[in-house]
Amino acid sequence: MTNWLPNLEPGKGPLYLQLAERIESDIAEGVLAPGTKLPPQRNLAFDIGVTIGTVGRAYNLIRERGLVSGEVGRGTYVTERREPALEQPSPRTETFGGTRNQAVEPGRIRLDSTAAIDVGQSETMAGLLAGITKQYPSEVASYCRTLPASWQAAGSRWLSAAGWVPEPASIVPTLGAHSAILAIIAAVTVPGDRIAFEELTYCSAARSANLMGRRSIIIQTENGSLTPGDFERHCAQQHPKLVFLMPSLHNPTAVTMPEDDRRAIVDIARRYNVWLIEDEIYGSLTRHDHVKLTELAPERTFHIGGLSKSVAAGIRSGWVACPPHLSARVLTAHKMVSGGVPFMMMELSAQLVNTGEADSIRNEVCAEVNAREALARSVFTGMEFASQPHSPFLWMKLPDPWLSGTFKNAALNEGVMIDDEDEFKAGRSEKVFHRVRVGLTVPTTRQELGQGLSVLRRLMESDNASYDSYS
Numbered sequence: 526m527t528n529w530l531p532n533l534e535p536g537k538g539p540l541y542l543q544l545a546e547r548i549e550s551d552i553a554e555g556v557l558a559p560g561t562k563l564p565p566q567r568n569l570a571f572d573i574g575v576t577i578g579t580v581g582r583a584y585n586l587i588r589e590r591g592l593v594s595g596e597v598g599r600g601t602y603v604t605e606r607r608e609p610a611l612e613q614p615s616p617r618t619e620t621f622g623g624t625r626n627q628a629v630e631p632g633r634i635r636l637d638s639t640a641a642i643d644v645g646q647s648e649t650m651a652g653l654l655a656g657i658t659k660q661y662p663s664e665v666a667s668y669c670r671t672l673p674a675s676w677q678a679a680g681s682r683w684l685s686a687a688g689w690v691p692e693p694a695s696i697v698p699t700l701g702a703h704s705a706i707l708a709i710i711a712a713v714t715v716p717g718d719r720i721a722f723e724e725l726t727y728c729s730a731a732r733s734a735n736l737m738g739r740r741s742i743i744i745q746t747e748n749g750s751l752t753p754g755d756f757e758r759h760c761a762q763q764h765p766k767l768v769f770l771m772p773s774l775h776n777p778t779a780v781t782m783p784e785d786d787r788r789a790i791v792d793i794a795r796r797y798n799v800w801l802i803e804d805e806i807y808g809s810l811t812r813h814d815h816v817k818l819t820e821l822a823p824e825r826t827f828h829i830g831g832l833s834k835s836v837a838a839g840i841r842s843g844w845v846a847c848p849p850h851l852s853a854r855v856l857t858a859h860k861m862v863s864g865g866v867p868f869m870m871m872e873l874s875a876q877l878v879n880t881g882e883a884d885s886i887r888n889e890v891c892a893e894v895n896a897r898e899a900l901a902r903s904v905f906t907g908m909e910f911a912s913q914p915h916s917p918f919l920w921m922k923l924p925d926p927w928l929s930g931t932f933k934n935a936a937l938n939e940g941v942m943i944d945d946e947d948e949f950k951a952g953r954s955e956k957v958f959h960r961v962r963v964g965l966t967v968p969t970t971r972q973e974l975g976q977g978l979s980v981l982r983r984l985m986e987s988d989n990a991s992y993d994s995y996s
Contacts, residue, residue, distance in 0.1 A: 680844030749778030773808035
């Protein structure tokens with residue numbers, strides 16, 4: 526069908542959501558009958574004056590709702606509608622954002638994750654877990670109401686790098702890095718406070734902050750990293766209470782912030798009284814001698830690390846080194862927002878670190894990451910991407926005319942899962958990067974990884990016209 530046009534009202538919410546709701550409404554009212562072919566996305570985008578990405582997101586949403594189906598080269602068609610026995614409200618997934626597929630079909634090659642590579646660490650953990658259940662039967666059977674010194678010592682050891690060693694008393698064990706971020710936000714800000722994020726970042730932090738009633742400020746970046754000049758401008762104009770940063774091996778841009786910029790940002794944060802969150806979850810893979818924000822400004826920096834990228838993601842454990850006199854406050858906030866850490870998992874994490882097993886596993890993971898990153902460099906020879914030898918992902922530039930969302934869905938249709946750039950945008954933005962993030966760590970073998978990377982290379986070298994229905 527080529528003569529159907531929706532009526533979208535500016536200011537009534539995201540355009541892609543308006544378009545999806547209009548299509549769903551017209552299907553329900555019979556305006557779009559089963560079997561009707563929706564307009565090609567490029568045509569519709571031109572006719573209603575929006576980007577093809579907006580139309581693509583709307584088409585993806587109604588496809589997820591089971592209202593349409595698409596086939597390569599044929600287009601998008603309205604499906605037969607099956608009325609449920611009881612009408613159910615539509616889930617408001619758009620409130621929480623994100624473009625990642627929540628359900629993974631069997632047989633997919635997953636390049637949409639950066640969890641630690643499986644190097645056989647489960648055997649080590651099995652032995653430690655057996656010992657924990659025998660040594661601490663009452664703790665395993667009850668709630669965790671204590672903070673063992675060994676847990677703080679483990680955090681101090683794991684976060685230490687390049688001569689910097691945090692005081693064990695400043696350490697708060699957490700249910701992973703994400704819950705550490707939430708605990709810090711809850712501890713030092715209140716609803717309505719502004720929190721600054723880079724335009725591309727671990728955006729689940731921004732979404733969680735918004736869900737907690739905080740307001741996000743999006744700061745422009747240059748070459749994939751925060752610039753002191755733009756940070757100071759936002760501090761002067763919008764007065765953020767807190768800024769979230771990933772200065773070492775930034776996700777998704779794979780950039781490490783220069784030392785001069787780190788020092789300048791610390792100076793600005795002091796002058797404007799801004800708290801700093803330094804997320805070093807990927808920094809544990811680099812082990813480079815970069816000066817840390819917490820070394821430069823220990824009185825206002827929360828330094829976060831964990832095991833998910835370098836030892837095992839399934840443990841869900843991490844630590845945060847807090848400014849003096851704030852560890853107790855963050856510990857209480859963490860208990861409130863997460864329910865606290867389970868004894869079994871945190872004791873396992875502490876023993877992994879304190880016995881040196883975590884370092885051994887990390888060394889094996891890093892060696893395999895380096896080999897896989899080298900494989901990716903070989904597959905993508907001649908193409909533009911950002912990476913580092915120890916990076917578990919690539920920030921891949923797409924050749925014209927590919928769009929990020931279009932390419933992601935074309936790859937999914939070929940059985941390969943990746944992340945588009947919208948997955949890392951901390952807020953609504955008209956800026957387009959034409960990039961995707963390609964994770965390297967989840968495939969069980971290098972051969973499987975190579976197969977997935979080869980699919981992506983073939984797609985990038987192809988004409989994307991056949992994939993319009995999947996954008």
